[in-house]
Amino acid sequence: MLKVAIIGAGAISRAHIDAYLKFPDRCQVVAVTDIYVDKAESRISQCQLPGAKAYGDYKELLEQDIDLVSICTPPYTHAELAVEFLRAGKHVLVEKPMASSLEECDAMNQAAEESGKLLSIVAQNRFRTPMMKLKSVVDSGLIGPIVHSQIDSYWWRGHCYYDLWWRGTWEKEGGGCTLNHAVHHIDALLWMMGRPTELQAFMSNTSHDNAEVEDLSIAMLKFDNGGLGQITSSVVHHGEEQQLIFQGKAARISAPWKLVASSSMDNGFPTRNDVLAEEIQAYYDNLPEVAYEGHTGQIDNVLSAIERGDSLLIDGHSGRATLELILGIYKSASTGEKVRFPLHADDPFYTRKGIQDNVPHFYEKSASVENFQDRTITTGSSLKG
8 A cells, every 4th residue: 555645735636636546445645735734634624534644844754654745836846845755765746847947857857766766747638538549540650640730728717817826927837828738738749749859939928917927829840750830828718629630641630539531633632531531530449448537547657657667658758858848939939049959958948047037027926815715726628529
């Protein structure tokens, strides 16, 4: 029975706790810690965690008999917490984004390597049936080489969303919608396509004058096979219609699932390729459903990696790659320059200080509340049709 601690009792901690509770024969949540200890106590009560203890200082847990911690705190704290727990001999699952800089990601990965403990970064959208099936179809080669990818990471957040004390600042949140919302879809793009070679990006703050960070960005990507891509990251899109579209030479597929296959008439104009479409659809239909969705799926993967040595689907190197692409977007949008990958240690956007020194402040933060009374959150589209 693995002993689990939750670090940070904010809204997202509920998703982690609910997931752990799905596996009562494999793990037990024994501690919840938060700088507001009453929040930790409330979370224990809400989730009915018998025997769990609330703490106001995470350091009290470093020497305790705990196997795994879930870090559910603001992004600027992720690296310090992860490194300390890894060095204390605990496995670590960190909420997205992995950290605030590539320098911090490298420190986290080094701590994991030196300790021999597992480090996983939350990317729960991979553990959804539409995403797993889409990945399998891309890998099958049935649609041919991908010539264009389109990521629409559309979310909507009200003006007061950025009133929370740590949100909307480059120092504490690390960025806006590109880092903290589109991170899920950017992770999926890299999982399916690999890293682009270069990009050009723009960003703006159109609707949240109480935040330093962007609420809308658009990036144009180029891959080493000549294919192009585009990523729109937003918290200003009503309806939150999120999608991933891959145009192959032979067919188009997407999540939510839609399939179109074309062939050419003698004059070059398209006609439906029903034979190929039927082949791809049959392949898609025969793929299995995932056993567990979302955070539950990822926590099942982490538990299995600890228990049996199974491979982590999302490790620290995967989390770093996602942050590198996001920082490339920030660099291009901040400087007006085309960005080429990889970003090296001498790049200004490698460190937290370098990022903060070079990004624009669209507005200065004008409001700050410690907590919201209504802690209900939404976690985006299931990507089902």
